[in-house]
Amino acid sequence: MRFRYSKWTPQSMTDEQRLQSLASLFSYLLIQTSGDVEEAIEWLRQLAQEYGILDENLTIEGLIEKLKEMGIIEEAKEILKLTTKGVQRIRQDALREIFTSLRKGGIGYHETPQTGTGIDRLSETKKWTIGDAPTNIDLTSTLTNAFKRGGIEEFTLEEDDLEVYETEHMTSCATVLMLDISHSMILYGEDRITPAKQVALALSELIMQKYPRDYLALVVFGDEAKLMSLSELPFLNVGPYHTNTRAGLQLARDLLRRRKTVNKQIFMVTDGKPSAIFDDSHRLYKNSFGL
Structure with a gap:
């Protein structure tokens, strides 16, 4: 194995910090673009032009190469896409304080x-x-x-x-994470889905890394509720849906009912009150002003 040495300068640490900061910004843009790497890079290019966050020492093309070296993105058939490591990069912040006051149950890491x-x-x-x-x-x-x-x-x-x-x-814990993907999450030009996905990504990263024995499931709900893979979380987007909170809770409780874990919890990320519900004949009743 060969090593390449170079003279250390105070600027060296700054360059690394700058790269990490830009990578974090890129991750945030990926959440907003639902994992669309090409669109996130275009947004980054516009930010660079407006705020001067890139220069001749690190151009947008150079940053793309750095992101490839870091394993965050890769090129397949001339198309840039997010890697598994890139998805993990998005889920970094921890919310450990939410796991308090747990009861004694099956062995785990809480x-x-x-x-x-x-x-x-x-x-x-x-x-x-x-x-x-x-x-x-x-x-x-x-x-x-x-x-x-x-x-x-x-x-x-x-x-x-x-x-x-x-x-x-x-002890161990079973958790279902509910995420609202109704149209109200972007209503009136307000971006609520991005911070909602940030919370969901952070929580899922914490549980998977710190509490690997735990059960974790993702339920998204709009007009109806659906069980989704955690790997799909960064790529989720809102749709022309109302908010059927009841359907989401029913599915979440059904998932937890199958688990033998003593500690069970549901985290719901939503922006408001329910606006849809299935009646006894399973017809969807909608009311944009709420139920």
């Missing part, structure tokens, strides 16, 4: 105030019971119990002597 089956060992000990890991045995307390019971001369070890360290219980 911290809880309770003790139980987990990873982090505590200083407290308890009597050994079936199912406790042998690696958590407190040898000092165990031997002390044995000596107190039988003395040093006739040392024996019995089950009642065993003590194990308590561990901090780590």
